[in-house]
Amino acid sequence: MLKLIQVCISATLCGVAFSLAQAQTVSSPSPVSFQAGLQAAQSGDALQALRHFQVLAAQGHDAAQYNLGLMYLNGLGVPVSAVQARYWLGQAAGQGYVKAQVVLEKLP
Secondary structure, three states: HHHHHHHHHHHHHHHHHHHHHHHHOOOOOOOOHHHHHHHHHHOOOOOHHHHHHHHHOOOOOHHHHHHHHHHHHHHHOOOHHHHHHHHHHHHHOOOOOOOHHHHHHOOO
16 A cells, blocks of 8 residues: 555656646746737637736736726636626726726626
């Protein structure tokens, strides 16, 4: 039994080492931009759009906050979350982003 546990642990450690080696050879991600986020969303790559919008929204970009709110509202690349949708739409609306204000007014 002890031998079996040692084999399993060894195999797991080898897998982790391989994953780390692979991660180091992958090129670093490209810089984020709102335009790249829009292009990703339009092409159906919700995860790439999410990556761009999350970074920009956290930096206070009102249109990115609006788009991130819509992603949470519709479950695009993320689980549907009314709480997150309201938060990000509220952030954009608070900066005077009219589209976000309109969507917030329509939410139940």
